[in-house]
Amino acid sequence: MKLGYGVTEAFRSIRRVPLMTTVSVGTIGLSIMVFGLFLLVTYNVQGAVQELRAKVDVEAYLEEGISGGALSLLRAEVATVPGVEEVRYISKEQARARFVADFGDTLLSLIEGNPLPASLLIVLTEDRRTAEGAAAVAEAVTSMEGIDDVVYGQGWVKRFDRLVLALSAVSILIGLVVSLASMFVISNTVKLTVWARRDAVEIMKLVGATDAFVKLPFFIEGTFQGLIGAALALVILYSLYGYVSPGLGGIVFLPLSVSGAVLAMGAVLGGIGSQVGIKQFLEV
């Protein structure tokens, strides 16, 4: 009964001031679209970083002429280092084949014999695929008997970590700013709506409507506007994605759960904004 009344009044108000509703939905949609765009970029960059992270590994070059027994011992020893998932042996021949595959055989044909050393390719557990993780494993392995040198992609791993951190921070910041801005916009729009209906609010208070009853239609209106605004933002974002994705191979759209969360965010912001907007009119 109460909810039915709230819904009736909310839609009555939307019909009465369609322009205000359009402006409000449009502004909410625009702010959420900016947020969604950053979410989309962050989501895709993070996906790419995950893929690159899988390639963060450590390679330990072995001293020349290491014996079979010493090698087995060394492999077992490396495998016990925390953060090591797998240890793969790459023989001199395999190293040569890998080099030829990457750079061709012109260079090697000029040199007699095989100058490439055998090595242990150390695959890291997922949580250690960062600059610090790789450095720690490299340090533990470098002093072991039979190891000549240890390399890992120090430079680019560090740069990637910084990029991911920066992007996450920017996304959170934009999310916060957009949330506050949307709430501000919605609460101000509701203030205008309440102003347009201040006579009704005044009468409601005079005949003994409780605050909750006065707020209800505005809450429904705000939530509805937020929901529609967010849906609009997602539709525009998806069209935009469809337009640019053929040119940017491999990018993906926000998964259903994240899209749902964006919708929910619009609704919640709309609802909260409306309650902030009406507060000052309830003091009669």
Place this chain on the structure above:
Amino acid sequence: MALVQMFNVSKSFGAVLVLEDITFHIDRGDFVCLTGRTGSGKSTLMKLIYMEEKPTTGQIIVEGFHSDRIKHRQVPYLRRRMGVLFQDFKLLRERTAHENVAFALHVTGTHRRDVRSKVTRALTRVGLGHKRNALPDELSGGELQRVALARALVNDPVLLLADEPTGNLDQDSGRGMVELFQQVNLQGTAVLMATHNVALIEKLPARRLHLSEGRLVEQGVEESL
């Protein structure tokens, strides 16, 4: 027990003292006229009774609600016990007479099933049963105030507060309004009517209170009728 009791009530806004040391009461079934020129504090006195304002000093008890102790969330329940009328009617322009009266029932949570019969009864009581579907723009000033009266009465109040209810009406409509108040009063609702039009209430058998420079003077019951 008295319906409204005021004890040494003063009210000031900033440095301006509007009401000073007011003590009076209204009993159930009373008809009280409050006179005084414009700006003498009649509206403020009304607002103190429906607790839109709180007294600066002194105390008010209305239907058991105490001005010192009432909580913000209790005020709506006090207001449901009374009906309020204003000079400017305060009707919603885009709603019909029926919808305007029904509004007071909807927002106080009356069941939809009961609304229609209650509204019809209230409109019939003020003689507007036949204009239930008229919009405010299609009604005269007297009719508008009667719709407002129907809305004030629809919740069966124990007290009707009328703040300059005839201020925007011609002489005849004004008299018609006062007659309606008398009928309402005869059916048991106490009435407090504020007006600066002394001629209108000259022959009314009612208690007289007069506000002058913030002070209240009881003038006794008019006994000419």
